[in-house]
Amino acid sequence: MAHLFLVKDIAFQAGLSTATVDRVLNGRPGVRRQTEMRVKAAIAELEKQQPGAMGSGRMLAIDIVMETPQRFSDAVRAAFEAEMATFLPGIFRCRFHFAEVMKPAELAQLLDRIRLRGTHGIVLKAPDVTEVAAAVARADAAGIPVVTLVTDLPNSARIAYAGADNRAAGETAAYLIGEFLGSDGGGKVLVTLSSGRFRGEEEREIGFRRVIRARYPDIGITEISEGHGTDVATGTLATAALAADPAINAVYSIGGGNRAVLAAFDMAERPVRVFVAHDLDADNRALLAARRIGFVLHHDLKTDARSAFRAIMSRATALPRTVTPSLSSVEIVTPYNMPAPD
Template sequence: MTHRFPIKEIARQAGLGTATVDRVLNGRAHVSPQTKMRVTAAMDELKAQEAQLAARGRRLFFDFVIEAPSRFSREVKAAAEAMLPQIGTAVCRPRFLLQDIMEEDEVVAALMRIMKRGSHGVCLKARDTAKIREAVKMLANARIPVVTLVTDIGGTDRLAYVGLDNAGAGRTAAYLISLTLGEPQGMVLATRSHERFLGEEERESAFVEALASERPGLKVLAVQGGGVDFETSKLLTESMGDIRNLRAVYSMGGGNRSIIRTLEDNGIRPEVYVAHDLDRENRELILNRRLDFILHHDLQLDIRNAFNAFLGYHRLSNELLETPISTVQVLTPENVP
C-alpha cells in the first residue's frame, strides 16, 4: 500500500499500534479486513487534512490550561472542539491540560513547559497569584499570547479576558434572592471554589454590596474553598455551626450536589438556590427543581472570542482584539435549553 505519511502519524490517526499499521502497509498476514479499512480511512483523513492545510494556510497550536472541576473542563473542551470547523483562516489544533485542582507551582511549571516547546496561544483558567502572574508575563515576553477564561489574572500583559461579566452576575444573584424572599431576615450562604479565583471574588463582592442595599436584614455567610465534591462537603460541614435561619444559597464555584446533600443531612433546605453554569450536574439539578436559578453564559461564544483574539494577534483575522464580555442569562426549570 503506497503512502507518504510516517507510520507513527498513520497509527495515531487510526488509533492503532505502529506494528499493526506496518503489517497492513506491507501486506503481511493476520490482519483483519476491519483493521485494513481503519488504516485506509486514516490515510484518507491525513490527505484531507493536508489539503485543508494547503487551502487554509498556517497550522496553529493553542494550549488550554484549565483548573476547574471536570464537569466544567468537559464543557470547555467540547466548546473548543465545536469551534474548530468554523475557523476558516488557519488549521487550529488545541492541546488540553485539564485538572480539578492545580497548585500554583503546577500551573507555573505547565506554562513554562509550553513556553519551552512553543505555542501560538494559551487559554488559561487559573488562580490569581504572584507566581502565575509572573509566568503569564514571561509568556507574553516570549510572544505567546495568553487569554484568560472566566476568571481573570490581574497586573499582567495577558492579551484578553473572555467570559462572564462577573460583577454583573453577582448583582443579578442578589436581585433574584432579594426578589424571591418574602421576610427579609435570615442568612444567605455564599460559596466560592477558591479565594484566589479573581472572577469569583468579583462575583462575591458585587453580590454582598447589592444584597446589603436591597435586603440589609440578610446576613451573608461566605465559605471559600472546595469546588470538588469532597472538599466542598468537608468545608461546608465545618461551617454548619455558624448557620442560623438559612434562607438562600448563592453558589459561585460549583459543587452544588454536595452542598445540597450536606444541607439536607443537617435538616436544611433553602428557599432559593442560585448557581452558575449549565453543566451536566447543574442541568440535572435544575430540571429536578433542586436549583431555582442558574446564571449561565455562552461558553462557545467565549471560546470563539478567545480564538478570534489569537488569530488577530497573529494577523490572521480582521476581528478586533477588544473582546466582548458575556452577559449573564438567567435560567429556570422552565427555560433550560
C-alpha cells in the same frame, strides 16, 4: 498503533518528544503504560479535530490550561471543540491541560513547559497569583499570546479576557435571592467559593455583597471557600457552616460542588429557600430539572471560545487587532427556559 498523523503532530498533542512517540507507535520496550495512554489520547484528540483541519492549509496550535472541576472542564472542552470545527479562515488545533487542583508553582511550570515546547497561544483559567502572572509574562516575552478564560488576570501580560462580567453576575444573583428572601421573611445566604485566589469568583462575591448590603440589609451572608469546587471538600465545609448557623436558608454557589451542598442541607434536614448557581454543566442541568436549584446564571462558553480564537489569531497572524473581545452575556436559566444540550 494505526494512525494517520505525523509523529511530530502526535508528539505536540501529547506533550512528548518525537522519540518517545516513535517508541510507542512501534511497540518498542521500555515505555510506561501512562505514556502509551497519553499517545493514544493524543491520537484520539487529533481524530476528533481532523475534519476541521482538512478544510484549510493553515493551522494554529493552541493550549488550553485550566484549574477547574471536571464538570466545568468537560463543558469548556466541548465548547472549544465545537468552535474549532467552524472557525475560519484560521484552523485551530487544541491541546487540553486540565486539573481540579494545582499549586501555583505547578501551574507556572506547566506554562513554562508549553512555552519552551512551542505553541501559537495559550488560553488560561488560573488563580490571580504572582507565580502565574510571572509565567504569563515569560510567555508574552517569547511572543506567545495568553488569553484568560472566565476569570481574569488583569495585572498580567495577557492580551485579552474571554468571559462574562463577573461582578454583574454576582449583582444579578443578589437581586434574585434578595427579591425572593425579602418576601419570605429574610434569612442568611451561604456563599460558596472554590477558592479566594480566583479573580472571577472574587468579583462575583463583591458584586453580590454590594447589592445585598445596599438593597437587602436584613439578609445575612456566610461564606465558605477553598473547597476547590469538589464535592468532598465543599460538602465538608457546607456541613460545618450549617451546623454553626441555623439561620442559613439560601445558597449562592459561585464555586460549584452543588450536589454536595444540597446533600449537606438534606443531612441537616434544612430547607433551601432559594439556590442560585453558575454554569449550565451536566450536574446543574440535572439539579435544575429536578427543581433542586432555582436559577442558573449561564453564559455561552462557545462565545468565549470564539473570542479567545480571534484574540490569538490577531497576534499569530498579520490581522490587525481592531476589536477587543466583548464580554459574554449572562442568562438567567430556570427549569422552564433551559436550552437543550449541544
